[in-house]
Amino acid sequence: xxxxxxxxxxxxxxxxxxxxxxxxxxxxxxxxxxxxxxxxxxxxxxxxxxxxxxxxxxxxxxxxxxxxxxxxxxxxxxxxxxxxxxxxxxxxxxxxxxxxxxxxxxxxxxxxxxxxxxxxxxxxxxxxxxxxxxxxxxxxxxxxxxxxxxxxxxxxxxxxxxxxxxxxxxxxxxxxxxxxxxxxxxxxxxxxxxxxxxxxxxxxxxxxxxxxxxxxxxxxxxxxxxxxxxxxxxxxxxxxxxxxxxxxxxxxxxxxxxxxxxxxxxxxxxxxxxxxxxxxxxxxxxxxxxxxxxxxxxxxxxxxxxxxxxxxxxxxxxxxxxxxxxxxxxxxxxxxxxxxxxxxxxxxxxxxxxxxxxxxxxxxxxxxxxxxxxxxxxxxxxxxxxxxxxxxxxxxxxxxxx
Amino acid sequence: xxxxxxxxxxxxxxxxxxxxxxxxxxxxxxxxxxxxxxxxxxxxxxxxxxxxxxxxxxxxxxxxxxxxxxxxxxxxxxxxxxxxxxxxxxxxxxxxxxxxxxxxxxxxxxxxxxxxxxxxxxxxxxxxxxxxxxxxxxxxxxxxxxxxxxxxxxxxxxxxxxxxxxxxxxxxxxxxxxxxxxxxxxxxxxxxxxxxxxxxxxxxxxxxxxxxxxxxxxxxxxxxxxxxxxxxxxxxxxxxxxxxxxxxxxxxxxxxxxxxxxxxxxxxxxxxxxxxxxxxxxxxxxxxxx
Numbered sequence: 001x002x003x004x005x006x007x008x009x010x011x012x013x014x015x016x017x018x019x020x021x022x023x024x025x026x027x028x029x030x031x032x033x034x035x036x037x038x039x040x041x042x043x044x045x046x047x048x049x050x051x052x053x054x055x056x057x058x059x060x061x062x063x064x065x066x067x068x069x070x071x072x073x074x075x076x077x078x079x080x081x082x083x084x085x086x087x088x089x090x091x092x093x094x095x096x097x098x099x100x101x102x103x104x105x106x107x108x109x110x111x112x113x114x115x116x117x118x119x120x121x122x123x124x125x126x127x128x129x130x131x132x133x134x135x136x137x138x139x140x141x142x143x144x145x146x147x148x149x150x151x152x153x154x155x156x157x158x159x160x161x162x163x164x165x166x167x168x169x170x171x172x173x174x175x176x177x178x179x180x181x182x183x184x185x186x187x188x189x190x191x192x193x194x195x196x197x198x199x200x201x202x203x204x205x206x207x208x209x210x211x212x213x214x215x216x217x218x219x220x221x222x223x224x225x226x227x228x229x230x231x232x233x234x235x236x237x238x239x240x241x242x243x244x245x246x247x248x249x250x251x252x253x254x255x256x257x258x259x260x261x262x263x264x265x266x267x268x269x270x271x272x273x274x275x276x277x278x279x280x281x282x283x284x285x286x287x288x289x290x291x292x293x294x295x296x297x298x299x300x301x302x303x304x305x306x307x308x309x310x311x312x313x314x315x316x317x318x319x320x321x322x323x324x325x326x327x328x329x330x331x332x333x334x335x336x337x338x339x340x341x342x343x344x345x346x347x348x349x350x351x352x353x354x355x356x357x358x359x360x361x362x363x364x365x366x367x368x369x370x371x372x373x374x375x376x377x378x379x380x381x382x383x384x385x386x387x388x389x390x391x392x393x394x395x396x397x398x399x400x401x402x
Numbered sequence: 403x404x405x406x407x408x409x410x411x412x413x414x415x416x417x418x419x420x421x422x423x424x425x426x427x428x429x430x431x432x433x434x435x436x437x438x439x440x441x442x443x444x445x446x447x448x449x450x451x452x453x454x455x456x457x458x459x460x461x462x463x464x465x466x467x468x469x470x471x472x473x474x475x476x477x478x479x480x481x482x483x484x485x486x487x488x489x490x491x492x493x494x495x496x497x498x499x500x501x502x503x504x505x506x507x508x509x510x511x512x513x514x515x516x517x518x519x520x521x522x523x524x525x526x527x528x529x530x531x532x533x534x535x536x537x538x539x540x541x542x543x544x545x546x547x548x549x550x551x552x553x554x555x556x557x558x559x560x561x562x563x564x565x566x567x568x569x570x571x572x573x574x575x576x577x578x579x580x581x582x583x584x585x586x587x588x589x590x591x592x593x594x595x596x597x598x599x600x601x602x603x604x605x606x607x608x609x610x611x612x613x614x615x616x617x618x619x620x621x622x623x624x625x626x627x628x629x630x631x632x633x634x635x636x637x638x639x640x641x642x643x644x645x646x647x648x649x650x651x652x653x654x655x656x657x658x659x660x661x662x663x664x665x666x667x668x669x670x671x672x673x674x675x676x677x678x679x680x681x682x683x684x685x686x687x688x689x690x691x692x
Contacts, residue, residue, distance in 0.1 A: 011664055046512055046517040047517075049518075148403060156421075160470055180661075182663055206661055207661045207662055208661060208664075209620070209662075209665050210620070211619060211620030211623070211660075211665055212620055212664065212665070213416055213420070213610075213611055213620055213621045213624065214412075214415075214416050214419075214611055215608075216412040216415065216650040217409060217412050217413065217416070217537075217655055217661075218655075218661060220405065220408045220409055220412050220656075221405070221409070221656050221661075222406070223408075224405035224408070224593060232559060236518075236519050237519045237611070237612045237614060240519065240612055241610075241611065241612065248534060248538065264518050266518050267519070269521065270519055270521040287409075312680065322511070346561070
């Protein structure tokens with residue numbers, strides 16, 4: 001009898017000492033009825049046009065909750081405003097991790113803002129998932145295993161342009177016009193990835209500073225170097241200047257523009273819509289206004305979601321299709337977790353996504369990750385400006401293996 | 403050789419931008435003996451005001467004139483409300499106010515008008531590109547406008563009694579007061595004129611670089627270098643200096659230091675001039691008896 005009681009006591013102590021026997025209860029931010037997820041976005045300030053992404057994600061989690069949640073738990077998605085200011089991002093992220101005790105962080109907006117918390121979240125081993133930024137630095141599984149991006153990085157984009165250039169003109173002389181910072185240098189790296197040892201002989205690099213008044217001098221230099229193909233990693237104001245200048249001086253290179261600087265109203269109209277004819281860029285999303293997707297099942301699923309959960313949302317704003325893609329990826333990862341939402345398992349599932357098709361992404365563009373591939377989307381399709389809109393051409397192209 | 407000539411022409415076109423802003427800097431220095439760090443942001447705000455008028459359907463030159471007058475009023479108001487209470491404070495206080503003004507005006511512009519790039523129309527158009535597209539009709543036109551403004555400023559300070567009174571108020575406020583000049587109002591007038599010239603500069607710059615709240619941030623630094631080369635108290639010098647900086651910057655960027663150090667060239671010019679010849683090429687050497 002005594003023996004029996006002692007065994008019982010020993011077992012009880014062992015259970016206390018080894019909390020991982022019941023992981024579902026012990027993981028931070030996870031209770032029997034709830035999973036807490038944290039995020040930051042520019043709900044105010046200069047970048048606040050991106051706040052619709054958070055709106056879209058909140059609505060997607062609401063739909064999940066309406067349908068019974070994940071493994072019987074409701075998702076509680078907490079978004080704080082960081083004003084797109086890195087110090088605020090750090091402050092709000094610490095609040096999410098230390099006070100709100102979220103299970104993990106998801107789709108925080110911006111490159112400088114996420115850079116401010118990159119080290120912090122990796123030291124605390126908090127999953128920092130599917131960030132809303134195109135920088136390539138989120139794909140460093142060795143140094144920063146807890147951080148992973150989502151959309152194709154600027155570097156992947158440059159790889160795709162370079163592959164296309166080589167296919168069209170194998171001996172082309174390539175010019176790269178880039179802003180002298182992390183954003184611009186991702187383009188240089190992408191071109192280098194594809195060309196390898198031929199980089200130095202085939203490429204002319206010209207940079208500019210964000211403080212420059214104009215980039216006329218850079219364009220003149222590039223034209224004088226006998227460039228056949230020009231790839232530009234520059235922000236919208238300079239993109240409009242570059243398109244206009246190249247046209248005005250009567251230069252006709254094969255010209256590629258980063259897909260963050262190709263908005264019709266912000267870049268192409270200011271530059272002069274007819275001056276940009278032939279300009280090439282790329283995308284991985286379906287454009288809502290493209291007649292090819294008028295009756296597309298994937299886009300109809302998204303339109304149905306918008307009608308029911310964000311009835312006043314502007315359908316033409318492609319941040320909604322972006323948000324839908326990122327949100328679908330997150331929900332897939334949560335379902336893969338089963339009933340184990342520990343930080344280790346969330347990270348493990350986020351880096352083991354079997355090729356996943358999402359309704360708002362172009363056919364052939366799939367989301368997939370492995371513990372060594374932290375680039376969830378690596379395919380894009382090229383498109384050309386016809387004077388009025390962007391027209392897709394060719395198949396999807398995959399970025400280079402680096 | 404072709405490329406060399408092209409770089410010079412492109413430099414002159416960009417230099418025209420610096421020259422017009424440098425002129426506004428000289429204006430306020432002439433009138434108040436201060437360099438207003440918020441000059442660029444105030445000019446951007448003026449340009450946005452003009453932009454909203456053009457968007458609302460006003461003809462270009464009406465919007466232009468109304469903006470110049472409104473900017474003059476804003477300049478006067480800033481002096482009366484912000485500078486006057488600290489007029490006897492040390493110069494560091496003034497610097498503090500200028501920096502505060504820079505942040506307030508810059509952020510206010512973004513808050514009211516948004517941060518996306520906007521198109522500002524040009525009054526000067528041509529049927530085709532001039533000189534192989536290296537210089538546009540607008541760049542020629544805006545250079546002409548800069549020269550007109552320069553002439554007006556020169557005539558105003560040289561030949562009108564108001565101009566003389568303003569110079570006197572800036573150089574020696576106490577003596578000016580003793581001969582009956584209303585020094586306070588002269589300063590306010592100086593601010594108004596500087597804001598008006600800044601508005602003209604902004605409206606000339608915007609069609610080239612596209613309009614957004616940070617349009618002037620970089621330009622102001624180059625303009626300051628230009629103003630220093632020519633002499634911060636000499637309008638003609640500032641205009642020549644502005645063009646010189648545009649050309650030097652392009653040549654240095656293309657052939658000497660590379661594009662990464664273009665901005666450094668402007669800073670090196672500022673420091674070089676201050677060390678070697680603080681009064682600039684055309685500036686007056688000030689000696690004071692002690």
